[in-house]
Amino acid sequence: MIAYQKQLLMLLAASCISVASADEACLTSAQTDLERAYCEVVERGGGAGLPSMVDFRRNDPNVQALLLRQPAKRVGLALPKDSAKPKPVSKPEPEPEMAAPTRQPTKTSSSEPSIAQGLADCQLKRELIQCPSTAYKLAGNRTLAALDDGVLEPGNRLGIEPFNGVRNDDEAVRSYLSNAYDRYIPKMLAIGLGANTMSFTAFHNAFHTLEGGGVDFSERMEQTYELLKQDRKTLGVKTRYHDELPENLAQCVTIDYNIVVCDNVGTNWVFVRAK
DSSP, X not given: OOOSSSHHHHHHHHOSOOBOOOOTHHHHHOOSHHHHHHHHHHHTTOOBTOOOHHHHHTSOHXXXXXXXXXXXXXXXXXXXXGGGSOOOOOOOOOOGGGOOOOSSOOBOSSSSBOOOTTSTTOEEETTEEEOSSOEEEEOOBOOGGGSOTTTTSTTOOOOOOOOOSOTTOHHHHHHHHHHHHHHHHHHHHHTTBTTSOXXXXXXHHHHHHHHHTTOOHHHHHHHHHHHHHXXXXXXXXXXXXXXXXXXXXXXXXXXXXXXXXEEOSSOEEEEEEOO
């Protein structure tokens, strides 16, 4: 199952589907039960559609389990029983070139964190952001039956435009990614994955990782979105994968009239205007 930390950033690395090839060194180099399961799936002829071991290893264990679930089933292999449980993920400091400008307000020179305009009169009450005239509820993942008709069909595309600027132009990148992120979040809600969104920091880092490697960010995001739509047709999802909540509204920004997104870099929360 998809883990709550960096799950879609990791899926981006895996969404350029290739045929994994087995070699004798695979099992020898495997460091975890899931990596060994990967090798066994490949050895049994189920590697079509899996990423390479290098890309597979970059994924969170829960994403690895997601990627292996169907191939393992096809070859009659049972995955490790604890592979669907979220595991703690260390958060190494990002390399300087990958440090992302975050969308949420950061602490100013004062001891108090700043709160985004539009949320200053609101209060964070665990899974609810209460504002004077409205409220926003924490969005979880939704069941397949709860989705609108057609959202998993080919006509529902993510539709992020390609980046046509210069990648070292920080302002141009920030503007591009802000617009792209404002589209990405509602599109994830549309397919019922409100609890599986990337933080803006992860979104930013994915952009630089992919574009720096010669991969079109918008194209890869589209591939990932299509992969998620296909998985939604057959794979169940939990409403939430953890009980962690934002600490305060300084971690939150409004995406549009209906959506507030909060994150602490590692974990993302999406709140939707209550009807």
